[in-house]
Amino acid sequence: xxxxxxxxxxxAITSLSVAGSALADYPTRNIxxxxxxxxxxxxxxxxxxxxxxxEEELGTTIVLTNRAGxxxxxxxxxxxxxxxxxxxxxxxAENPQLYPLMGLADFTYDDMHTVNIIGQGLVVxxxxxxxxxxxxxxxxxxxxxxxxxxxxxGTGAGGLPSTVHAMINAVDELDIRDVTFxxxxxGVTALLGEHIDFMPLSLSAVAEQIRGGRLKGLxxxxxxxxxxxxGVPPITEALPDIEAFLPWGPFWGVFVHQDTPDDVKAVLEDxxxxxxxxxxxxxxxxxxxGASLNLSGDEAQEYLDNWQSVTAWSMYDAExxxxxxxxxxxxxxxx
Numbered sequence: 001x002x003x004x005x006x007x008x009x010x011x012a013i014t015s016l017s018v019a020g021s022a023l024a025d026y027p028t029r030n031i032x033x034x035x036x037x038x039x040x041x042x043x044x045x046x047x048x049x050x051x052x053x054x055e056e057e058l059g060t061t062i063v064l065t066n067r068a069g070x071x072x073x074x075x076x077x078x079x080x081x082x083x084x085x086x087x088x089x090x091x092x093a094e095n096p097q098l099y100p101l102m103g104l105a106d107f108t109y110d111d112m113h114t115v116n117i118i119g120q121g122l123v124v125x126x127x128x129x130x131x132x133x134x135x136x137x138x139x140x141x142x143x144x145x146x147x148x149x150x151x152x153x154g155t156g157a158g159g160l161p162s163t164v165h166a167m168i169n170a171v172d173e174l175d176i177r178d179v180t181f182x183x184x185x186x187g188v189t190a191l192l193g194e195h196i197d198f199m200p201l202s203l204s205a206v207a208e209q210i211r212g213g214r215l216k217g218l219x220x221x222x223x224x225x226x227x228x229x230x231g232v233p234p235i236t237e238a239l240p241d242i243e244a245f246l247p248w249g250p251f252w253g254v255f256v257h258q259d260t261p262d263d264v265k266a267v268l269e270d271x272x273x274x275x276x277x278x279x280x281x282x283x284x285x286x287x288x289x290g291a292s293l294n295l296s297g298d299e300a301q302e303y304l305d306n307w308q309s310v311t312a313w314s315m316y317d318a319e320x321x322x323x324x325x326x327x328x329x330x331x332x333x334x335x
Contacts, residue, residue: 036075040185203289
């Protein structure tokens with residue numbers, strides 16, 4: 001009886017050793033990365049700039065694929081349905097924190113594991129250079145005199161433009177036509193071609209175009225002028241009451257399946273922390289109009305919860321048409 005028991009024990013120990021070795025060697029192959037927005041937008045630019053630094057940390061290749069659509073639902077749903085082995089990452093923006101509120105999906109980032117909240121974007125309301133408006137106050141006045149005439153670029157329910165629009169309508173009234181695109185990139189292209197009149201955008205998506213005169217900034221979503229965009233007035237000059245919702249901005253993060261082994265999660269968190277903290281990427285964020293966060297663990301969760309609370313209640317109080325249910329019914333506390 002003793003011999004088979006020892007043999008079984010040896011097999012068990014060997015199996016654990018092999019499993020531990022495989023885990024310690026992670027990653028042993030390429031990692032698949034899904035970007036939930038289209039090419040050329042803020043999320044896409046941030047992720048593609050960060051990825052080489054992460055690849056150096058991990059010693060492998062991260063194959064990036066854009067899966068746009070459904071305000072990011074398609075890309076997130078794809079990753080959530082992959083194996084929980086750490087070889088499928090989601091690169092997303094803030095939108096999933098509002099999915100249940102708008103009836104888009106019954107999941108949020110709480111249903112995944114947050115590897116890293118990379119940074120937060122600054123927001124600018126931009127137009128084309130030939131626009132007759134010199135600031136947001138002029139655009140707002142025109143919109144009141146000509147309701148439903150101006151065309152605003154959007155990215156769908158819960159996207160950055162619709163959220164900013166809801167904040168504006170919470171303190172004033174901006175009656176426009178919403179033209180939806182599959183991300184910042186296509187929206188910026190339409191703006192450059194004067195197919196739309198204006199669009200709230202992440203500064204990181206249009207900083208170079210504004211500095212180069214290819215686009216014009218009407219206002220920044222802030223209560224003071226930004227060093228990155230001298231001469232572009234804060235939105236509080238036109239809408240003083242919107243200060244109650246500030247500071248606010250989009251964010252970018254990296255997520256993995258909730259059931260991924262803890263050791264793999266730790267490897268990913270360390271790699272992304274070091275990559276985001278690198279001098280090269282920090283310089284990129286500064287030049288690109290973003291603010292570094294580099295959060296994981298409890299700090300990341302606290303940030304996600306606060307962002308969700310502020311945004312959900314501001315949209316609800318503005319009686320945004322995209323709201324499907326009260327934040328209170330979803331257990332989202334007031335900020």
